[in-house]
Amino acid sequence: MTNADDMPGSPRPEVQRRSTLSRRVTTLFVGLLILAFCLPAFLFLTGLQTNTDQISRSERRVLQGLPSFEGDARAYTAQMDDYLEDRFGLRMLLIRLARKVRDNLGENPPNVIYGQDGWLYLGALKYRDEFEGQGSWSNERVERWVESLSNVNAALSARDIPFIAFIAIDKARAYPEFLPEDWQEGTRRFRSFVYQHPDAAQTGLIDAERYVMQAKAAGKKTFYSRDTHWTADGTYDLAMAIMDRFDPDGSLPRYMPAPAQVRESERLLDLDAMAGFERSNEPPALMIGFPQGGPDGLTRLEPTAPDSPHVGQFATVRSDGTHDVGDKRLVIVGDSFADSMLGHFLPSYADIIRIHHGAHLFDVSLDEVLAYEPDAVLFATAERQAAQKDQPFQPIRP
Structure with a gap:
């Protein structure tokens, strides 16, 4: 008798299973x-989405609220489109996923490199080139930097105004042990x-790297693991060395009037933001708030030129210091x-003026510094910014 599975046209069991x-x-x-x-x-319709904040900290902007119809249908529909784009469920997850796909496809180099043990680093090609000794700067730029700092130091010294400068060490050099394995540190460094x-002694430079690495060797975490910047704890020794040079014999309350207080961070760390996160996982113990010297116990920050085209961190900013130290003023470029x-x-000066020195801004002039009638001047910039900028100050006019 013939089995039905063996009949012509009948699929075999394995074929049926595969089908x-x-x-x-x-x-x-x-x-x-x-x-x-x-x-x-x-998630959007049920209100269960996680992105319900009014502000996107990673994008640094206010999210569109639910619009109200006021008679202009075209404006209403445009605002509704913006609202839906800002509020759809899993928005930040999908944005991070799309960014990751684009990075892996090579459409644009990643802004953030994931290192070991959760550490994040800047990933732009120019930063890696500088770290590996392939930076595009020339010896002529080094000469311009040395000449510029030397001229400013001499001009301020002639006015009995102490001047100190430093080029900060970058995070990749301070913590190379957490970098991806394919990053190799080079010896050709602008800093x-x-x-x-040979003329470095005339520039007013202080070796920031020495003090930061000294703090690291003492067990302090000198850089945030998910931010490009160094911690206040890691720069305390450097700051005290600077104050010793500014006022070696003075009686200013240069050392902290009270221990640093640990607090929760109220800001999103920059590498977290660049990677698309809305919250930082940085341990709060690293966020150190210093006792403030104003009469109300707070520090006041205000732009000195509200109409400046450079807003936010790129504006020139005044910070209240301690009011019982006279009218001492520190200017930081x-x-x-x-x-x-x-x-x-803050404990040593009545107010502090910070003139921003970003790599993308124009050179700062000495006239601008002197206009604030400083008692001391500090020039401080990141290693990666210095390697990109032509010179630190505009040439001094004869």
Whole structure:
């Protein structure tokens, strides 16, 4: 008797199994695809989405609120489009996923490199080139830096105004042990060439790297693991060395009037933000708030030129210091690495002026510095910014 499975035209059992498995896989794939399309809308409609903040800290902007119809249909629909784009479910997850896909496809180099043990580093090609000794700067730029700092130091010394400068060490050099394994540190460094110049003694330079690495050797975490900047704890020794040079015989309350207080961070660390995160996982013990010297116990920050085209961190900013130290004033020409140290100087000055020195801004002039009638001047910039900038100050006019 002939078996039905052996009859012509009847599929064999293994073929049937493969066909059944194929249909199940196809059904599962289609189901997951439908779920992927529907889940963001479901989370949005039910209010279960996680991105309910009014401000996106990683994008540094206010999210669009639900618009109200006021008679202009075109404006209403445009605002509604913005609202839906800002509020759909899993928004930040999908943005990070799209960014990761673009980075892996080579459409643009990643801004953030994931190192070991959760550490993040700047990933732009120019920063890696500088770290590995392939920076595009020339010896002529080193000469301009040394000449510029020397001229400013001499001009301020003639007015009995102490001047100190430093080029900060970058995070990749301070913590190379957490870098990806394919990053190899080079010896051709812009910072080293400036510090080793025969005329470096005339520049007012202080070796920031020495004090930061000294703090690291003492067990302090000198850089945030998910931010490009150094910690206040890691720069305390450097700040005290600077104050010793500014006022070696004075009786100013240069050392902290009370122990540094640990607090929760109220800001998103920059590498977290660049990687698309809305919250930082940095341990709060590293966020150090210094006792403030104002009459209300707070520090006041205000732009000195509200109409400046450079807003926010790129404006010239005045910070209240301690009011019972006379009218001493410190002027800092620096970038965000200088901002991280402000707390160390607040007990010693009535106010501090910070003139931003970003690599993308024009050179600062000595006239601008002198206009604030400083009692001391500090120039401070990141190693990566210095390597990109032509010179630190505009040439002094004859």
